[in-house]
Amino acid sequence: MRDGYRHWQRIPTRWADNDVYGHVNNVVHYAFMDTVINTWLIDAGLDIHDGTVIGLCVESHCNYRGSVSFPDALDAGLRIGHLGRSSVRYEVGFYFEGRDDVVAEGHFVHVFxxxxxxxxxxxxxxxxTAMEGLVVA
Structure with a gap:
């Protein structure tokens, strides 16, 4: 459900995202997750170029619930399901822009x-401190 997410970002699809079957290829959803998470991290102050700390992806997963095709746009919701000492599990929900139908749900684990x-x-x-604002029970 949309109200379970703490941060939102609009993701436009591109012509190149469609595969031969006429829908956004499954691997593109992982790139979308990466984009939403890293955009949020940069906005929260992570220096991806010169910082001494970086986040490495150690796990990712996606469940597909619906089909998306260019030129659809998605609303990507972001929340944190687990915040550890050096790791975090981000959870991402993709919805058709302005609608409540979920297209895909996934998670992405970073170890810093x-x-x-x-x-x-x-x-x-x-x-x-910034991450604590995204944590859900």
Whole structure:
């Protein structure tokens, strides 16, 4: 349900997203998840270019509920289902723009690591505070 998500971003589809069957290919949904999450992280203050901490994807999953085709646009809802010391599980719901029908639901797990050593580190305080605003029970 839409009201379970804390952050929203509009995602337009592109002509190139359609596959030979005339719908947005399943792999594109993963790119959409990556876009929503990383846009939010950048806005929350994560320095993806020069920061000492980065998030690495260690798990992702998507359940498909409906078909999307160009030029459809999607509303992507973002929430956090689990916030650990060094890891976070983002949950993303995709809905047809302005409607309540869910197109796909997925999750994406980041482990935050030192950029150089790739060893897990605590989520930086500023980022953790921002993430707490996305946590759902």
């Amino acid at each position: 690591v030192d950029r150089t050593t790739r060893k897990p580190v605590e989520i930086p305080a500023q980022l953790r």
